[in-house]
Amino acid sequence: METSTLQSTNLKEAWAKLKETEPQLRIRDAAKKLQVSEAELLATGIGENVIRLSDDFVDQVKKFPTLGRVMALCRNEGCVLEHKGSFQKIDIHPAGPSSIATVIGPIEQRLFFHGWKFGFAVSNDTPRGPMFSLQYFDKAGEAVMKVFLQEKSDYDASEALVQAHTATEQSAELEIEAYETPEYTSREALDYDTFQNEWENMKDTHDFFGMLRKHKLNRLDAVKWIDDKWAYEVDKLSVRKVLETASATKLPIMIFAGNKGNIQIHQGPVRTIKQLNQWLNVMDPDFNMHLNEDMVDSAYVVHKNTDDGLVSALELFDAQGEMVAQFFGLRKPGIPQKPEWKALLDTL
Incomplete structure (x- = not known):
């Protein structure tokens, strides 16, 4: 078009x-x-x-x-x-x-x-x-x-x-192109035993993307279909408790949100949490998050194995199965996640 x-x-x-x-x-x-x-x-x-x-x-x-x-x-x-x-x-x-x-x-x-x-x-x-x-x-x-x-x-x-970097052609005409809907593996066609074995034996969180590609899996399907030991659904507004607890206890966290061309990452504490209608906001001096809770259709606690031990996240999905945001405890490669973070997710 x-x-x-x-x-x-x-x-x-x-x-x-x-x-x-x-x-x-x-x-x-x-x-x-x-x-x-x-x-x-x-x-x-x-x-x-x-x-x-x-x-x-x-x-x-x-x-x-x-x-x-x-x-x-x-x-x-x-x-x-x-x-x-x-x-x-x-x-x-x-x-x-x-x-x-x-x-x-x-x-x-x-x-x-x-x-x-x-x-x-x-x-x-x-x-x-x-x-x-x-x-x-x-x-x-x-x-x-x-x-x-x-x-x-x-x-x-x-x-x-x-x-x-000004373009030679200053035209308002743009060739807009819709993304094709990807074809994913069905539950029936999935080699479940291999999938579960690969999940259980991950060495790094980045192994997850390779596993999804190999099995042609949608991310939401993967967390739905894996054993509850590794991922399970929680209340879709669970992020409120996560942010309020992180703020109150000064627990540093990581927030990932992105699109087709960019993932932006927050690392560190969150202080000022404000609810405004359907928007859950972090309003700190150098960092703001605006989460439209009306767009969150489901939330999952997800655990992955790594050489540094378990890495756990709260993952939010929209009605189309797209990732809205992910929340982790702050950690660096080579350092295990904080037990306080895992304990917080266990309460959801």
């Missing part, structure tokens, strides 16, 4: 009308109402407050440390993670369009560039003043990452980045 010039003009007008009636509506929600992707809606601003970036995304990300202190945002349909800090250390491997970047520091991410298709530099006027951001989207027009400059960011560096 391609947005024609006429379509983008009509879309721009439709969005302008929508903003008149709902001035507080966020662009993601406006896109849903107008039945287009967020990237298509954002692209209607090209030539005004939006600049289309070239697709050399790896080279752009390599320059992120020059921006200084920023706010990095990663989201999916049910969960948003926002971290303030710098892109301290970025390792890219291997070379090419299927590269993965490991981002370490105050901002912790795993970037999967095969999931990046469009990039934009965006200048907005907000009630708090001008706001500049770099925004990246997948082939379906869904946001994979946004980087917002802050008061102490290096605006000269951001200008240099945009100048070096």
Whole structure:
């Protein structure tokens, strides 16, 4: 599906009308109402407050440390993670369009560039003043990452980045492509004995992904079908207790949330937990989480074997079986998880 010039003009007008009636509506929600992707809606601003970036995304990300202190945002349909800090250390491997970047520091991410298709530099006027951001989207027009400059960011560096990576063609026409629904193994077709044996004999949590690929398993099916010793369903609002207990006892945790092109990771304590309607929020100075509990369809406690002992998580899934977020006790490779974390999950 391609947005024609006429379509983008009509879309721009439709969005302008929508903003008149709902001035507080966020662009993601406006896109849903107008039945287009967020990237298509954002692209209607090209030539005004939006600049289309070239697709050399790896080279752009390599320059992120020059921006200084920023706010990095990663989201999916049910969960948003926002971290303030710098892109301290970025390792890219291997070379090419299927590269993965490991981002370490105050901002912790795993970037999967095969999931990046469009990039934009965006200048907005907000009630708090001008706001500049770099925004990246997948082939379906869904946001994979946004980087917002802050008061102490290096605006000269951001200008240099945009100048070096402005696309030659400043067109609002985007080739949007839906993702195909993957085909997964059925319960009947699964070699269950091999699957269970491989789960029980994992050496590292990363072995899990290889096991899913080998058996062509959907992640939710895997945790549903494995023996209760390794995974079992809990109340879908269990995350409230986990966050409130972690806050009260100062238990450091890890939160993972992501999409097709990015996984963002929080490591450390959570302090201020606030419920606002269906949104469960962490509102700390340099870290915010916004979890839409209406999007959480099921929750599971999941245990995996590693050379460092058991690693346990609370995993949240939406109605489509997609991962919304994962919660772990904070640990480093070579160090067992804290017994307090396992004890907390055992109470769910």
